[in-house]
Amino acid sequence: MRIAVMGAGAVGCYYGGMLSRAGHQVMLIGRTQHVEAIREHGLLMDTAGFRAHIPVRASTEVSDIQGASLVLCCIKSSDTESAAAMMAPFVRPGATVLSLQNGVDNAKRLHAQLLRTVSPAVVYVAVEMIGPGHLKHHGRGELVVGPSAMSTEMIEDFVNAGVPVDLSDNVDGELWAKLILNCAYNAMSAITKLPYGLLFQNEGARELMRLVVHECLAVAQRESVAVPGDSWQGVERIAATMSGQFSSTAQDLMRGRRSEIDHLNGYIVRRGKSLGIHTPVNQTLYCIVKLLESAFTVIRR
Amino acid sequence: MRIAVMGAGAVGCYYGGMLSRAGHQVMLIGRTQHVEAIREHGLLMDTAGFRAHIPVRASTEVSDIQGASLVLCCIKSSDTESAAAMMAPFVRPGATVLSLQNGVDNAKRLHAQLLRTVSPAVVYVAVEMIGPGHLKHHGRGELVVGPSAMSTEMIEDFVNAGVPVDLSDNVDGELWAKLILNCAYNAMSAITKLPYGLLFQNEGARELMRLVVHECLAVAQRESVAVPGDSWQGVERIAATMSGQFSSTAQDLMRGRRSEIDHLNGYIVRRGKSLGIHTPVNQTLYCIVKLLESAFTVIRR
Numbered sequence A, B: 001m002r003i004a005v006m007g008a009g010a011v012g013c014y015y016g017g018m019l020s021r022a023g024h025q026v027m028l029i030g031r032t033q034h035v036e037a038i039r040e041h042g043l044l045m046d047t048a049g050f051r052a053h054i055p056v057r058a059s060t061e062v063s064d065i066q067g068a069s070l071v072l073c074c075i076k077s078s079d080t081e082s083a084a085a086m087m088a089p090f091v092r093p094g095a096t097v098l099s100l101q102n103g104v105d106n107a108k109r110l111h112a113q114l115l116r117t118v119s120p121a122v123v124y125v126a127v128e129m130i131g132p133g134h135l136k137h138h139g140r141g142e143l144v145v146g147p148s149a150m151s152t153e154m155i156e157d158f159v160n161a162g163v164p165v166d167l168s169d170n171v172d173g174e175l176w177a178k179l180i181l182n183c184a185y186n187a188m189s190a191i192t193k194l195p196y197g198l199l200f201q202n203e204g205a206r207e208l209m210r211l212v213v214h215e216c217l218a219v220a221q222r223e224s225v226a227v228p229g230d231s232w233q234g235v236e237r238i239a240a241t242m243s244g245q246f247s248s249t250a251q252d253l254m255r256g257r258r259s260e261i262d263h264l265n266g267y268i269v270r271r272g273k274s275l276g277i278h279t280p281v282n283q284t285l286y287c288i289v290k291l292l293e294s295a296f297t298v299i300r301r
Helices: A010-021 A032-041 A077-090 A106-114 A152-160 A171-192 A196-201 A203-222 A231-241 A248-254 A265-275 A280-300 B010-021 B032-041 B077-090 B106-114 B152-160 B171-192 B196-201 B203-222 B231-241 B248-254 B265-275 B280-300
Strands: A002-006 A025-029 A043-046 A051-054 A057-059 A070-073 A096-099 A119-131 A134-145 A165-167 B002-006 B025-029 B043-046 B051-054 B057-059 B070-073 B096-099 B119-131 B134-145 B165-167
Touching: A002 A010, A010 A025, A010 A043, A010 A051, A010 A070, A010 A119, A010 A134, A025 A032, A032 A057, A070 A077, A077 A106, A096 A106, A106 A119, A119 A171, A134 A171, A152 A165, A171 A196, A171 A203, A171 A231, A171 A248, A171 A265, A171 A280, A171 B280, A196 A203, A196 A231, A203 A231, A203 A265, A203 A280, A203 B280, A248 A280, A265 A280, A280 B171, A280 B203, A280 B280, B002 B010, B010 B025, B010 B043, B010 B051, B010 B070, B010 B119, B010 B134, B025 B032, B032 B057, B070 B077, B077 B106, B096 B106, B106 B119, B119 B171, B134 B171, B152 B165, B171 B196, B171 B203, B171 B231, B171 B248, B171 B265, B171 B280, B196 B203, B196 B231, B203 B231, B203 B265, B203 B280, B248 B280, B265 B280
Parallel strands: A002 A025, A002 A070, A025 A057, A043 A134, A070 A096, A096 A119, A134 A165, B002 B025, B002 B070, B025 B057, B043 B134, B070 B096, B096 B119, B134 B165
Antiparallel strands: A043 A051, A119 A134, B043 B051, B119 B134
16 A cells, blocks of 8 residues: 655654554655665654564655555644645645544545545554654554545554544544543643652542543544544553553654644634634643743744 | 741741831741851841842741741741641730731631631732742832731831831731732742733733633622722733732742642632532633642652
């Protein structure tokens, strides 16, 4: 299978690397820093199960996604429109396009630019780039997709490459379930610079996370989204399975990069406002992350 | 007048320094670092109006408050009980004891230990210690006290020393008014490491501060406290008059010290809980500051 990964960050490198390791022809599109390192040494994958330099093709040019029968969009939610506009001329007719992004509306936003079917995939993996072309995997790695998102052969290819794929006929609900976990952990981990496990050990933090979950579920309910499972058990599971992990928002802030917070707690706040639902804890967390981002700008001036 | 200042932090040094400069006999009780510097070079006061080394007596021994006819308690709210227990044997009968502290219940807490009248003074001053024995004053400096807190002569002495003293027959309400300003600014400034002016320029931050004020006023109302003036105008005034100031909570966190947050947003949360009033924004800010404090502990281990 020829696969293009748009966005060679931690998530893109993990799935691109796993598929490449299983023999698929993968092209990673990313920033110069990672692309150069990957071209020189391959992708260094530090996972729970193995550590290896995986040969993968890599490029800084979006046009190099051409010819792929599967395109994995692993860009930041804040870059969805701009990346889609760049990709549009190069996505092959008939190619499967998956959005492996945080937030609940990326497939729709990609669709609006690409004018073709884009399916969301809910991503559960704890990864980070710890150096140029160097991926650290802390745990998990499964995807959840809708019944028509991928062909049976494609799913088999993923499973054979060590990537479990769960099917769900309520993938919107699954995206919301993931969004709620992101809302509970991402901002708090970023603001406090604490990993999930230490956050969850703190009684006050657990109480805030409960309030966040409660606010999110109130918005979901008014959006007529049926969130599957028990969201609080999901929060507990994250603490248990990814205890050493810092959120992607934390990683972004530590590196002075703009985060996806507009599409996490910020999304809940915006939807809440338009639906007349108070979301004060999400709003506080959102506002603080935005202030921390703006502080970078102030310091850099 | 013989004056003892318990707690030679920024507030204690400011009022002690102003009174000493006006010819009063002042004894500052504080930590070794400041005491040694003050003994060697005097207290270096960097104010809007003057810069001078002010000779003041200083000691690390609480027993040296002995003989003072006026005791100014300028300790952190979190140290009130322990400091009062140390002071108790040395406060002269008939001495005036004032609490120049943040929070609304310090006079009561001091009274419980000292078993004598303690009057609160509401402090409006922007100061910080920028080095051993080196005080930086950014603006203001007035006190608000109840009608019976200080004798007429004492008030005259303060005014002559450049310390305006306003009388109020609703000093509890004044303490709450100050508490509300502290709740609006202290945690946010500490968490974002931003000064008041930059915080207030941010629309999201202003919205959070409005919510904080609203939650605090709801608690005050149920406590039957009449908060004087328009609290939101107070918030605006702080941004205008102390725009470059970082909150004391911010200064504490930057220096790895325990803050007074338990007696600011934490007080609102506790009172709110016992009165059945939701205070989610105060709770979020409070919890984050506590997590940032605990993170110091984690890092230091």
